[in-house]
Amino acid sequence: MGLLVDGQWHDKWYDTKKHGGRFVRSESQFRSTIETGGEFEPESGRYHLYVSYACPWAHRALIFRKLKGLEPHIDVSVVKPLMVENGWEFGEAPLNEPLYGLDFMYELYLKADSNYSGRVTVPVLWDKKTQTIVNNESAEIIRIFNSSFNELTGNTEDFYPQDLRSEIDDVNEWVYNSINNGVYKSGFATTQDAYEEAFDELFTALDRVERILSKQRYLAGNQLTEADWRLFTTLVRFDAVYFGHFKTNKKRIVDYPAMWNYLLELYQYPGVKETVVMDHIKTHYYASHKTINPTQVVPKGPDIDFEQPHDREALK
Numbered sequence: 001m002g003l004l005v006d007g008q009w010h011d012k013w014y015d016t017k018k019h020g021g022r023f024v025r026s027e028s029q030f031r032s033t034i035e036t037g038g039e040f041e042p043e044s045g046r047y048h049l050y051v052s053y054a055c056p057w058a059h060r061a062l063i064f065r066k067l068k069g070l071e072p073h074i075d076v077s078v079v080k081p082l083m084v085e086n087g088w089e090f091g092e093a094p095l096n097e098p099l100y101g102l103d104f105m106y107e108l109y110l111k112a113d114s115n116y117s118g119r120v121t122v123p124v125l126w127d128k129k130t131q132t133i134v135n136n137e138s139a140e141i142i143r144i145f146n147s148s149f150n151e152l153t154g155n156t157e158d159f160y161p162q163d164l165r166s167e168i169d170d171v172n173e174w175v176y177n178s179i180n181n182g183v184y185k186s187g188f189a190t191t192q193d194a195y196e197e198a199f200d201e202l203f204t205a206l207d208r209v210e211r212i213l214s215k216q217r218y219l220a221g222n223q224l225t226e227a228d229w230r231l232f233t234t235l236v237r238f239d240a241v242y243f244g245h246f247k248t249n250k251k252r253i254v255d256y257p258a259m260w261n262y263l264l265e266l267y268q269y270p271g272v273k274e275t276v277v278m279d280h281i282k283t284h285y286y287a288s289h290k291t292i293n294p295t296q297v298v299p300k301g302p303d304i305d306f307e308q309p310h311d312r313e314a315l316k
């Protein structure tokens with residue numbers, strides 16, 4: 001785990017001291033879009049997506065690539081599950097870096113900006129033509145996938161529809177702060193107070209989700225939107241990883257009837273289960289975060305059956 005400072009790699013864990021033991025996520029730095037007439041035009045085969053199967057943010061991008069029929073147009077590379085001294089690493093095929101034969105993800109960031117300072121995160125949307133990073137912020141990559149390639153794919157399915165945008169934005173805001181990032185704030189906290197603050201905020205928000213999903217099928221109403229996919233990638237990791245490793249152990253998702261059934265429905269949505277790679281997820285968290293789990297032993301359980309039938313059709 002580390003970061004680049006003026007183009008140099010430093011092996012360094014998150015500094016929580018300056019925020020009273022709190023984990024504060026840094027802003028992504030590459031924030032361009034893909035649009036006709038712009039610097040980055042929608043073209044088949046031009047872009048490459050780098051992900052970790054373990055990472056919930058990268059997972060969003062992988063899901064949107066599937067749902068929007070982008071697999072023939074945007075190739076993907078997957079890093080090794082373990083992220084230690086050198087950050088994200090590539091390995092033997094199929095976990096290799098196919099474009100330049102790189103060993104480490106930070107080398108790709110240096111190709112984009114040889115003086116880059118900041119964290120080296122996934123997902124990364126790479127432009128092969130100009131050899132740079134288009135965008136490394138998952139919230140924006142999924143918007144790009146949602147609409148920029150529609151002419152190419154003929155897939156006009158819309159997970160950010162105009163009439164639901166303000167509702168989706170509202171939900172995203174609190175789900176991001178209290179749940180998506182909330183599990184990290186709990187797990188990476190280095191003081192009791194910081195942990196308890198994140199823990200309480202997280203479970204208040206999960207209770208709120210449960211109340212919403214008891215009344216309606218999806219977060220923004222009766223239509224599946226990006227708000228649901230953004231929540232899904234956290235929920236699917238929760239019982240196997242966050243509950244234990246990040247100490248978010250008040251309740252499991254399986255203990256919330258509406259949320260659990262909703263999670264089953266999303267998992268079983270065509271194309272999605274192939275994007276959920278549980279051994280990468282468990283290995284990554286338990287074995288990479290040595291400050292939290294110094295033995296790097298990965299627990300065998302729990303047994304989770306995401307294939308069982310769900311009851312969500314009852315809520316039309």
Ligand SMILES: N[C@@H](CCC(=O)N[C@@H](CS)C(=O)NCC(=O)O)C(=O)O
Nearest residue numbers: 055056057119120121122136137138
């Ligand atoms: N805001 C970014 C966050 C991405 C992110 O933090 N990814 C994690 C993996 S889950 C990462 O690569 N962390 C490496 C690091 O922080 O050094 C996004 O949503 O794309």
